[in-house]
Structure formats: C-alpha cells, structure tokens
Amino acid sequence: MASVKKDNRLTSSQSFMCVGFSGLFSKTATSPLEVVKIKSQVGTFHCKRGFWQSFLLIYRNEGLRGFWKGNLASCIRLFPYTAVHLTTYRKIVHHQMDELGFVSQWRAIFAGGLAGVAAALVTYPLEVAETRLVVQNCRQPTYHGVIHCISKIYGNEGLLALYRGFSLTVLGAFPFSVGCYAVYMNLDKLWQEPPFRFTPLQNFINGCVAAGVAQTLSYPFETVKRKMQAQSARLPHLGGVHVHFTGMVDCFIQVVKNKGVLSLWNGLTANTVKIVPYFGLLFTCFEMCKQVCLYRNGFIVSPLSYQLTPGVDQSLGPYELQEVKRYLKNRSFRSESSSLGNRW
Template identity: 85%
Template sequence: MATVKRDDRLTRSQSFVCVGFAGFFSKTVTSPLEVVKIKSQVGTFHSKRGFWQSFLIIYQNEGLRGFWKGNLASCLRLFPYNAVHLATYRKIVHLHMDELGFISQWRAIFAGGLAGVVAALATYPLEVAETRLIIQNCRQPTYIGVAHSLSKIYKNEGLLALYRGFSLTVLGAVPFSVGCYAVYMNLDKLWQEPPVRFTPLQNLINGCLAAGVAQTLSYPFETVKRKMQAQSARLPHFGGVDVHFTGMIDCFIQVIKHNGVLSLWNGLTANTIKIVPYFGLLFTCFEMCKQVCLYRNGYIISPLSYKLTPGVDQSLGPNELEEVKRHLKNRNFGSGDSSLRNRW
C-alpha cells in the first residue's frame, strides 16, 4: 500500500510554481539531448552517423541555437500540462482511496498514467509544434516561433494535424505504466528496506530507474508518434522523415521493413543519458524553490537549509499559520499598549 503525500506547508500556487520552474530549468539545460533524440526518432540526416556525430552535424549546420529549437514550446507546455495532470490525478486518486486515505501502488501508477493521457490531450498541439521546430533548419526556417507554427499547421493542414499521432500517446501509456509498476513494486527488495525510509537520494535514483525502464518499454510508440508529427507534404523532404507512410500501422510496417526492428529505439542513447541530469536538476530546483517558499511562509529559518523555525507547528497549513501569527501579533500589541496605558 502507498499513500499519496504532498507538502501541505505550500499553497497550491506555490507548488505549481515550484514544479513549473524546476521543469523549465531542467528542460532548458537538457534541450540538446532532446533535440538529438527527436532528430534520431524522425530519421533526419543529422542522425545518420551516430550519437556523437549528431551534435557535430547540428552545430555545423545550425550553430549553438540549433540545440535549443523547440525548447520554448516544450517549456510552455509544462504549465498547463502540470495543472491538468495534477487536477486529474487528484480526482482519480480520490475515487480509489479507501476510508483511511490509502491507495495501492498499482492504482496510483494507473491514475498517473491516465492523468498523463488527459494532460497530453490538452497540450498535444504544443508537442507537435516542438517536433516541427526541432526538425527544421533554424537558418532556413519554415516556422518562426511557437504561435506561427501552430497557426501555419492549422491553416495549411487542418486541426487534425495538431493531434496527429495522439493515439500513440494512449497506447504508449500502457507499457509506460507497466514499467513504472515493475520498478516500484521491487524497490524494497532493491534497497533492503521499506519505502517509507528512503532518503532523498534514493528517491531520485528510484525516479531515474523507473523513468529509464518505462521510457524504454514505451519508446517504439514515441518514435512512430514523432515521425507522424513530423511528416507533411508541405515541408521540405516531407519533414525529413526517413520513411513514408499513410498511417500509424503503416508507419510501424515501413520502419521495420526499411530500417529493422531496432530502429524503433533510435535516439534511446540520448534519451537514457538525459534521464539522470533531467531528474537530478528537476529534483534539485524543486527543492530549492520549495525552501524559498517554506522560508517565506515561516516554517524554516533560512532559504538555504531545512532547519525548522523554533516554536512553529509544522502541521499547520500556510493560511492557518498566517492566522496564528496575526493573532499573536495583535495580542502582543494589545498587551504592550495596555502596559503603556498603565504606566501613564
């Protein structure tokens, strides 16, 4: 059994900002690996000579800014994605909780997967825009910015083009959830201790391990999805996709026929390398942002450490703590005022 835990010392807006800032920073830092991964999945000429040569070819053809193409679309997607994901996840979890507020591990993972699909539906056009911006040459662009990408795709290819390949997000959620479930069910065996005693470092390792296994299992679905997002008769070389196809099933067939089964995992090296710095930065930035918020709320004595403020009830929510502070302040002011009157 597992409990759904959150830090009640943060307001909802503070939690939202912490997650958004951490995601924005970690995505920006690891953007070069994401660019190489997506180009490898689509099959553009940049990826034909292997992982390390891809960096050199991108730099020679597009310069340093080529490694941050599509990053704005990816970052903009974070905020609505997290908001929808969190709201949906809480509703699903609430439906499956028992009377004590507990939920089984597999139900929690299922809830996370379903919430991810709903959030992806709400933000999918931004993912399509990200893919189109990454596969183009930024020195000879077809699209100029996120808004231009969305409007041009809608105008030239229709609304459905902004959701091309979405069904693969739903299909890919199944092996992804299975991978997470398989990892989390065996964490106690891995560490030889119960999950409630895991340190922050162990939780970071657990997250990286679960993401690595889950993404590897669902990777073929993402590869085909990226190819479907990229392919367009209105783009040079059909978007740079290495095979031509008429639909999802045909894409699987053409990829295996021309490039072999293992090509469905093209870009996995960049994706795997990205996991550790991404989750490391995500975790670190979130904790730093959280410390600032906890300090501002009055729970800790410094934004640089988690040392608790003496005399503060950590079980109180931010609003409750603010009410207590206001009450004490008024009481102290009143007592000081009465003593002053007594002196006079």
C-alpha cells in the same frame, strides 16, 4: 513516477511555481539531448552516424542555436500540462480511495497514466509544434516561432494535423505505467527497507530507474508518434522522415521493414543520458525554490538551509501558520495595551 514530493507547508500556487520553474530550467539545460533524440526518432540525416556525430552535424549545419530548437514550445507546454495533470490526477485518486483514504500503488500509477493522457490531449498541438521546429533547419526555416508553426499547420493541413499520432500517446501510456509499477513494486526489495525510510538520494535513484525502464518500454510508440508529427506533404523532403507511410499501423510496418525492429528505439541513448541530468536539475531546482518559499512562509530560518524556525509547528499549513502568528501578535498587542492602561 519520478516526481517532486508534495510539501503541505507550501501553498498550491507556490508548489505549482516551484514545479514550473524547475521544469523550465531542467528542460532548457537538457534541450540538446532532446533535439538529438527527436531527430533520431524522426530519422533525419543528422542522426545516421551515431550519438556523438549527431551533435557535430547539428552544430556544423545550424550552430549552437540548433540545440534549442523547439525548447520554447516545450516550456510553454509545461505549465498547462502540469496544471491539467495535477488536477486530473487528484480527482481520479480521490475516487479510488478506500474508506481510510488509502490508494494502492498500482491505482496511483494508473491514475497518473490517465492524468498524463488528459494533459497531453490539452497540450498536444504544442508537442507537434516542438517536433516540427526541431526537425527543420533553423537557418532555412519553414516556421518562424511557435504561434506561426501552429497557425500554419492548422491553415495548411487542418485541425487533425495538430493531433496526428495522439492515439500513440494513449497506447504508450500502458507500457509506461507497467514499467513504473514493475520498478516501484521491487524498490523495497532492492533497498531492503520500506519506502517511507528512503533518503533523497534513494528517491532520486528510484526516479531515474523508473523513468529509464518506463520510457524504454513505451519508446517505440513515441518514435512512431514523432514520425507522424513530423511527416507532411507540404514540407521539404516530407518533413525529413526517412520512411513514408499512410497511417499509424503502416508506419510501424514501414519502419520495421526498411530499418529493422531496433530502429524503433533510435535516440534511446540520448534519452537515457538525458534522464540523470534532467531529474537531477529538476529535484535540485525544486528544492531551492521550496527553501525560498518555506523561508517566506516562516517555517525555516534561512533560504539557504533547512534549519527549522524555533517554536514553529511544522505540521501547520502556511495559512494556518499565518493565522497563529496574527493571533499571537494581536494577543501581545492587547497585553501591552492592558499593561499600559493599568499604569494610568
């Protein structure tokens, strides 16, 4: 899917930090759209008058702070999610490689889906906490922070409440992967050139289109999942969910019966609008962080440009380049010592 491209000139820790920082920044910047989307999916009163009115109602009832509810849980979730996702993805892809080390695009996307499910399993309680924090009124809060939210859910509702709706993550992974595959299989036809010739702008557009199609196909599963995460008999108005249900299948039935099929896509406007700024900021921040790291590693002459350092083999890894520099420095030092000894 839309992801930053791996650069072998960065260390693993540098790549992880670049992805983490760019994810934090893009998530925080687009948090208002995420709040509107989640409230629309759950069905709170804020989002019953349309996309733009939702912003006004949230601002009037909760102020600016209301647009960043749950953002801390989302940001905390990012690092373990990324770590587990990358590790699992690499292991799955390694087993799917042929004798030449090649992996088909379909298998790579399938591996990404499985890795996403594994990462979601580890970080799912944080997603539940994010939903609960977003749905509540921050001026009359039930939960006071991420840790308090998780501990209170566990104490009052049990461990299973922290994984309520997780099966929908697994079910939603299938249409999500199909959407990604359908888009990427037709990109070369759209641009009329092979993928390895795509420019950064083309890759950005490809990522946005793939994200839009994939998320639209899997959106009903996410909508029901958010409702299941939010509903609780121990919360005011049962958590603000506009329909009451007893399980996953009943939730689908009640939503379609009472609100219509299209209500399964409530909040899709906010989600679609969010895609472009989210991935734009993600790619931009990643590239800026990468430039700083490449400069520190010695591959470029300035952190403000991509001008390559003269005489540096760009195919080397960061540790290999350090070894080469250390060898040349030692050889130069020995040469100077030998020259000095000959003079005496």
